[in-house]
Amino acid sequence: MIATPNRTVLACLLLLLASTSWNLLAEPKAKQKTATQSSSAVSNDSYMGLSGEELWSNNCMRCHNIRPPTMYSNAQWDVIVHHMRIRANITGQEQRAIVEFLKAAK
C-alpha cells in the first residue's frame, strides 16, 4: 500500500469520528425497546433477539432504502429475499424470519 501519512491520518480520523459519534447519534434506548416490542407483535419469529421486521430493516438498509412489504406478492418476496440472502450473506434463519415478516405485514 502506498498511502501517504496524510491519507492514513485521514482514515484514522474518519474511524475515530465514526466510533465516537456512534453513541451521540444513537436512538434513545426507550425508543429502541418500543420499536422492538411493536415489531415482535407482527412476527414472533426471532433470530439473535431480533424480530423479522428488525432483520428486514437492518439488513436491507445496510445498502439501500427498504421497500414496503406490499410492493411485491408473497411469491415475489420469496425470490427477492432468496436473491438478497446470497448477495448480502445473511443466514437461512434470517431469510425465513424476514420472509415471514414481509408476508405477515401485508
Added chain:
Amino acid sequence: MKIHRCLVAIIQIALVMAWPVARAQEPTTDGYVTRKEYEKLKAQMLAMKQELDALKQENAAVSKQASVESHAVADIHKEVAPKQENAESEASADMHKEVTATTTPSVAELEASLLGTTKFLVAGWAEGMFEARNGNVSTFSASFNPIFLWEMTPKLLFDSRLEIEPSGGGTNVNLVNAQISYLLNDYMVLGVGEFFSPSNVFVERFEPQWINKLPDRPLAVYHGVLPNISVGAQVRGGFPIGPTRANYAFYVANGPTLNTFDARTAGTLDFNSYTDNNDDKAVGGRVGFLPIPGVEAGYGFETSKPGFQGTKFADVRDLVQSVDLAITRDSDLLKGRINLFAQYAWSKIDHAVYDPDGSLGFGPLPLTAKRDGGYAELAYRPTKLDNDFLRNLEMIFRWDHLSREPSGLGDPEETRWTLGLNYWLSPSTVVKAAYEWDKPAGQRNKNALFFQTAMGF
C-alpha cells in the same frame, strides 16, 4: 253488523210494500186481515227470520274463518320467513364457502404456478443521465438493466443481469452476470457462473444506480484497482458469533490479464478479460464483520498469475486487497439517517521487465507496479422531519482517489470531490443532481455537472 241491519231493513220494507199488494190480491170484506192471511204472513216472516239467522250464522262463520285464516297465514309467515331467510342465508354461506374453498387455492396455485412450480421475477433498474464535463461534449445517456431471477426450487436460484444501452448508431447489450446458486445449508451457499466479484463490496452491493447515491461511480473500486466481475465458482454465507455476526465469500475464477503491450497500461491488470489466459486460477474472497446492526467492516483480496501462459510474464503474481466500512444509523438528534460508506484498495504486481528488447517502442521498462485508491462517502437524509418534501431530500458528499506507482506512467493521479443532492420519489426512484471537482495531476480540470434519474424495480 251493518250488513245485518241492512238486511233487516230491506225485509221490513219488502213486507210493508208487499202488504197492500197482498191485500189487493185477496178480496176482503171490511178492510181487516183474515185469519188465513195472518197465518200466511206469519209463516212467511218466520221463514224469512230463519233464513236471516242462517245468513247471520253463515256470515259470522265466514268472518271467523277469514280471521283464523288471516292469523294462521300471519303465524305461518312469521314462522316460515325467518327459517326461509336462515335457510337462504345458510345456503348462500355454504355456496360462498364452496366457492371460496375452490377459489382460494386456485388463486394461490395460479400465483405459485404461473411458470409451473418455479418462481420467476424480472427485477432491475433503469437510468437516464445528463453529464456536462469540462473538456468533453455534454451528453445524455440511458441504460436499462434487467435482472432475471429464477427460483427453480427453494434452494436453487439462477440470477442474471443484462446491461442494455444506446451507443453510437445502435444498442449495446452486455451480459453482466449469470450465476446458478445452491443453498447448501443455513450458513453456506455455492455459486457457479459469472458473478460480481466478492472481493469488491462496492460492485456487489452499491453499484446499481438506484442504490449508488451519486450519478457516477467512485475511482479505484469501480473499473480500477479491483475486479468487478469474475467467472468461476464461489462459496459464501453468514453466521453468528455470539451477539455479533460475520460473513464470508471465497472464490476461484479466471482472473485478470496483465497488460504488457503499451507503455500507458504496462503493469496494470485488465479485469474485463473474462476468459483465462493460463491454467492458474485467481483466488479471492472477502470476510465481513458486523459488531452491531448497521455497522459492517470487511477485508477483501484476490491473487493470481495474470501473465499469458508460456511467456516470461507467466510467473508474475499479483495481489489486490481492499478494506471497507459501511455504517447506517438513524439519529433522533439529527432527525434523520446517516450513511457512511468507505472503501480503500491497493494492488501490487511482482517485478517484471516490460518490452525488454524495445520492440514495442517503450522498453526495456523494469517496474514493480502498484496502484491504490478508494472513496469515502457521507450521506444524510432527514427522514424524521414532518415535512414530506424535506424528508425526501438527501445530501451526499464524496471523496475518491486513484494513484499509481511509479508515477508518470499511465493515468495520472486523480482526486475528486463531489457534492450531490437527491430527491426520492419512492424508496427506489431517485432524481440526482451533483457537481464534481476533478483535477487530474498535470492536466486541466475535468469538473462535471450531472443530472440523473434512476428507478429500481
